[in-house]
Amino acid sequence: MKRDPIAISIHGLGKRYRIGSYVGTGNTLRGWLGDLFSRRPSPQSIAEQEPRYLWALRDLTFDIPVGAVVGIVGRNGVGKSTLLKILSRITDPTEGSAELYGKTSSLLEVGTGFHGELTGRENIYLSGAIFGMTRAEMARRFDEIVAFSELERFLDTPVKRYSSGMYVRLGFAVAAHLDPDILLVDEVLAVGDLSFQRKCLNRMSDVAQAGRTVLFVSHQMTAIRRLCNRTIWLEAGRVKDFGSTGEVVARYESESLGASEAGASDSHQGSTYRARYLAWALAGAPEENAHLISMLEPVNFRLALDVRESVRAGYGGFEIFDLEGRLIWSGSSYDQGRGDIPFIPGRYELFYRLPMLPLKPGAYRLHASFYDREGDRLLDDWWANPELVISLPPSSHPQDEWQGVLNLPCEFSIRKD
């Protein structure tokens, strides 16, 4: 049986953090000296102190083959960054071990080691040295770095006078030329303007295509889908799922919606109100698919509205956002020429019917608002639970499957005059 060579091998990795600070826990210098002089915390002392600790990671075991580009997804605080910090040796694990085969660079931040007083040129050298480039390597790649950053004219300006965009460009330019065998990246694409983000993403896929191994943490599912062939889903410090990106990300997205459905994250608060949205569903869909669109067909959103006090001039708004917060579509009760609507107390159903909703697969957030136009009062402002899941079969070429916004079948033809 032939196996792929392994780049990263992780066995039972775990990391425990102390909750709260050392100072003020009533056990400061003494506790510290105790830690310092005991070879290992005794099981008894762990048991005593367990409530003061939190396992950020636990029992992580997996291998990553050479050349794999692996995404790491999960909600905030599930240990994604901790994992990268351990693998980049910034902090030690509490248990378990890991082996990395090859030169490793970590990019946990853009512009690591930059000093505002130093010029762009000086900072390139400083940051490069901090990342472990030798002077010779830097001299060789300096021009490339400068060209990538597009900051030729500002090389001798102190970085403190740079705009935040320029700062990010310089930082990424240095990082993009490190040439490691293994690259650990944490959410650094979330900064910078769109064109630069695209440039960084392209650079990262070049790195990936050159056979490097990449671990990539991000909250941007589009970036994960585009870059990563495999994805790890972390939850509460453990691996919940590890497989092909398409499957894992889809499961992650639909489950994170389920979690928000069960959780108390409904944007509604308090129990007194004049009017309030209660629920939404796709009218005409069976119960289990009431929040899922899987075919290109007419879509009819049904919003349940409870009105407790009369509203003389009611007006409803309804929008669809993607998970990155971009508005995809908006409609309102004014559509089709209808004006303000009088409401007397009671339960209402509001319908928004669309001929189709040809969006790329993924999760979308629905937002509904309700106004009394008399006095322009906002009566309800609701982020709907659960979110909308779209799982239309992809209609485009697999390479473009996750790009763009629309997912529409297209008929192509060609004719020669």
Added chain:
Amino acid sequence: MTDRTKPFSPNVTLIRVRSGWEALNLRELWNRRELLWFLAWRDIRVRYKQTILGVGWAVLQPLMQVVVFSVVFGGFLKVPTDNSIPYPIFSSSAVIPWTLFAAILSGTAGSLIANAGILTKVYFPRLLIPLANVAARLVDFGVAFVILIGLILAYGVSITPAILWIPVFLLLLIVCALGFGLWLGALNMYIRDIQMLVPFLVTLWEFASPVVYSPNSVPAAWRLVYALNPMAGVLIGFRWCLLGTAVPGPEIWPSVIVALVLFVSGVTVFQRVQRNMVDIL
């Protein structure tokens, strides 16, 4: 089949739980020596950027101290010096090494916190940060030292071959300042009160060392205790090298031993603390 095909690579990184004390990885430090120079260069650049006098401050700071000491202790109080050496050079031959000592000590104690931004984002041997501080401060010292030699010659004191011993006492000074600084830096991770304490400590220690007075003024009964102060040995040595005062006697050994103990224990504690310090920073 448990055997995995692993690519051969000279860069295998093993990440594991480390417990107990461990030796310093000197090879890793050596491999990253370029970073040491870059960090030292950064410290110097940043310190004097946008100042008019630039590295002149490295001279001016101790010089102002010498002027004050000369007026107060040399002029008003008539503090006796060894061999009736003029007070200004008597004090500056100690003030200049003392300035280096204070700079290394407080710089080392605060260097980890000051560099938290880098330490939490990228790995390199942590000891490079305090070492770079030492290197940067040595540049300041070098400039001040040249001026000091000029001053000594200007006062008509001749330089003797004993000056060749300077590197030995300089090393003792660094070992002592770095060792104690690493202790303070490690403690400062946990108890930030330390950084408040450092300036006070430096001032106190300065008067407990033969900076403004001659060690001969110390009562005989206290000589042994006094010799435990490693900076006493260092400054007595500096004065001997530069001004030809009495050759340091056996009282130098307690200083050497204390300095070495401080250094070895300081490095060890630092190694222990640096492992998980980013969790606290």
